[in-house]
Amino acid sequence: MNPAKREQIFARWKAANPEPKTELAYNSPFELLISVLLSAQATDVSVNNATKALYAEADTAEKMLALGEERVRHHIRTIGLFNTKAKNVIKTCQILHERHNGVVPADREALEALPGVGRKTANVVLNTAFRQIAMAVDTHIFRVSNRTAIAPGKDVVEVEKKLLKFVPREYLLDAHHWLILHGRYICVARTPKCPECPINDLCEFKQKTQPGQKAKSGSTKKSAAAKKTGLTKKAHSRTKASSRKKASSAKQAGSTIKAKTKSNRV
Numbered sequence: 001m002n003p004a005k006r007e008q009i010f011a012r013w014k015a016a017n018p019e020p021k022t023e024l025a026y027n028s029p030f031e032l033l034i035s036v037l038l039s040a041q042a043t044d045v046s047v048n049n050a051t052k053a054l055y056a057e058a059d060t061a062e063k064m065l066a067l068g069e070e071r072v073r074h075h076i077r078t079i080g081l082f083n084t085k086a087k088n089v090i091k092t093c094q095i096l097h098e099r100h101n102g103v104v105p106a107d108r109e110a111l112e113a114l115p116g117v118g119r120k121t122a123n124v125v126l127n128t129a130f131r132q133i134a135m136a137v138d139t140h141i142f143r144v145s146n147r148t149a150i151a152p153g154k155d156v157v158e159v160e161k162k163l164l165k166f167v168p169r170e171y172l173l174d175a176h177h178w179l180i181l182h183g184r185y186i187c188v189a190r191t192p193k194c195p196e197c198p199i200n201d202l203c204e205f206k207q208k209t210q211p212g213q214k215a216k217s218g219s220t221k222k223s224a225a226a227k228k229t230g231l232t233k234k235a236h237s238r239t240k241a242s243s244r245k246k247a248s249s250a251k252q253a254g255s256t257i258k259a260k261t262k263s264n265r266v
C-alpha cells in the first residue's frame with residue numbers, strides 16, 4: 001500500500017471519530033491496567049460488567065490487596081479464566097505496592113514484569129493511559145492490517161513494527177483505537193462488511209464481500225454499535241457533507257484558509 005492511501009484511510013477514520021477511546025471503562029491507569037489484564041480472551045462488555053462493582057470496592061492496589069483474592073475471584077467470576085486472572089490481579093497489586101508505591105509505572109519493562117501483563121497489555125496501558133506511541137496488536141488489528149495491506153505481517157510483532165513505521169505520524173497516537181474499532185465492527189473476522197466499509201475504495205483485500213452477501217451472526221448488534229462509533233460508510237458520508245457545510249460557512253465568515261484545510265483532510 002502506498003503512503004497516500006494510508007494517509008487517506010486514517011484521515012477518514014479521524015474525520016468520523018476524532019477522539020477514539022477504548023471501550024473498557026476505567027478512571028485511572030490502575031483501573032485500566034486491571035481491566036486490560038482481565039480482558040484477555042473476554043469481551044470489553046463482560047469486563048466492564050464485572051469491574052463496575054470491583055472498582056467501587058477497590059480502585060487502588062492497596063485496596064485490592066485488602067479485598068483479597070477470594071473476593072476478587074467472586075467479582076470477576078463471569079469472565080473467562082477468572083481463577084488465573086484473580087491470582088494475577090493480586091500478585092500484580094503486591095508488586096505495585098512493594099516496588100512502585102502503588103503507582104502504575106509508565107515504563108514497558110516494569111509493566112511487562114507484572115504477572116499476566118504481556119507486550120500487548122503493556123502497549124495498551126502505555127498508549128491509552130500514558131499517551132505514549134505504542135501499538136497493541138490484537139486479533140482485530142492483526143486482521144485489519146493484513147487484509148487492507150496497511151501493515152501486512154506474518155505475526156503480531158511484525159505487524160506492530162510495520163504499523164509504527166508506516167502509520168503517518170499525526171495518527172500514530174490514536175491508530176490503535178481506530179484499527180481495533182474498524183476490526184470489531186466493520187472488518188469482522190468471518191464476513192467483513194465491505195459494502196458498508198468507509199475505506200472500501202482504499203482497501204487492498206482481494207476477497208471483499210459483495211452487496212447482498214449476508215453477514216454472519218452478531219452483525220445486527222455490531223452494525224448498531226458501528227453506527228454509534230461513526231464507522232459506517234453512511235456515517236463517513238455524513239461527516240463529509242457536514243465538513244463541506246462547515247467549510248462553506250467558514251468561507252462566508254472570511255475563514256477561507258482554515259475551512260480549506262479541514263475540507264481537504266476528509
Ligand code: SF4
Nearest residue numbers: 187192194197203205
Ligand atoms: S473493504 Fe472489506 S476487507 Fe477491506 S477493510 Fe473494509 S471491511 Fe475490511
